[in-house]
Amino acid sequence: MVGREDRNKIIVFTGPDGSGRKSVAEAVGQTFGMDKIVSFVTRLPRPGEVNGQDYHFITHATYREMERQGEFLESVEIDGHLYGIRSLDIETKLSDHESLYLILNHEGAGILKKIYGDKVIRLFLYADRRTVEERERKLGLAEDVIAKHLSHYDGEMEYRGSCEHAFENYDLGQTTYEITNTLEAYLQRDLVDKD
Numbered sequence: 245m246v247g248r249e250d251r252n253k254i255i256v257f258t259g260p261d262g263s264g265r266k267s268v269a270e271a272v273g274q275t276f277g278m279d280k281i282v283s284f285v286t287r288l289p290r291p292g293e294v295n296g297q298d299y300h301f302i303t304h305a306t307y308r309e310m311e312r313q314g315e316f317l318e319s320v321e322i323d324g325h326l327y328g329i330r331s332l333d334i335e336t337k338l339s340d341h342e343s344l345y346l347i348l349n350h351e352g353a354g355i356l357k358k359i360y361g362d363k364v365i366r367l368f369l370y371a372d373r374r375t376v377e378e379r380e381r382k383l384g385l386a387e388d389v390i391a392k393h394l395s396h397y398d399g400e401m402e403y404r405g406s407c408e409h410a411f412e413n414y415d416l417g418q419t420t421y422e423i424t425n426t427l428e429a430y431l432q433r434d435l436v437d438k439d
């Protein structure tokens with residue numbers, strides 16, 4: 245018996261910055277009608293980033309207060325900024341039997357896997373170091389941000405073997421196609437089998 249409650253999944257897009265997680269996740273999320281869980285962060289928005297869409301941008305004091313209230317499922321410090329996922333955001337989706345997706349570094353991906361086990365599908369995206377660097381520069385990221393991201397490149401790449409699936413991303417259309425096919429098997433879109 246496959247009920248709705250068994251089919252909702254937590255899809256985690258992980259891999260080095262600049263590997264294309266956000267681009268692919270948005271396309272795949274739309275295909276499957278999945279919402280993104282937006283993280284809370286203490287860093288300032290970059291040009292073009294929208295509060296509530298890219299992140300919930302909050303002050304350090306607000307972050308610490310939310311943390312004190314036990315609101316975060318996981319909380320990590322990356323390059324001096326605090327990042328957290330609110331438990332309620334995930335629990336609400338799961339209790340509505342909806343699938344959801346997140347874009348996380350390896351720490352976040354590991355914590356979610358530990359908590360939610362088989363519900364979590366980790367999709368690892370990657371490209372070579374020079375390519376991600378070029379993409380980030382083309383995107384207009386500041387040189388210090390690019391340097392910080394690159395300093396995490398090797399550490400993030402090491403996580404590949406722990407993930408359920410890995411995809412090299414050089415052709416965005418092809419990667420999106422491959423990931424959509426992979427997720428069809430888990431999400432069983434339009435399939436209702438109650439026997």
Ligand SMILES: Nc1nc2c(ncn2[C@@H]2O[C@H](COP(=O)(O)OP(=O)(O)O)[C@@H](O)[C@H]2O)c(=O)[nH]1
Pocket residue numbers: 260261283284287318320322327328329347348349350351352353389
């Ligand atoms: N563990 C964890 N990682 C996160 C969270 N939110 C974002 N990240 C990841 O942490 C890194 C943050 O770096 P940042 O410079 O802000 O990159 P960007 O937001 O991807 O442009 C990225 O790899 C994010 O995907 C979170 O709530 N928890």
Ligand SMILES: Nc1ncnc2c1ncn2[C@@H]1O[C@H](COP(=O)(O)OP(=O)(O)O)[C@@H](O)[C@H]1O
Pocket residue numbers: 259260261262263264265266267268347379380382383413414415416417
């Ligand atoms: N296959 C690809 N080919 C060329 N550019 C890409 C590809 N995938 C993503 N990009 C571009 O690279 C940049 C970083 O992608 P993004 O999705 O923001 O990565 P991440 O979320 O992993 O940091 C964006 O400007 C995006 O449009």
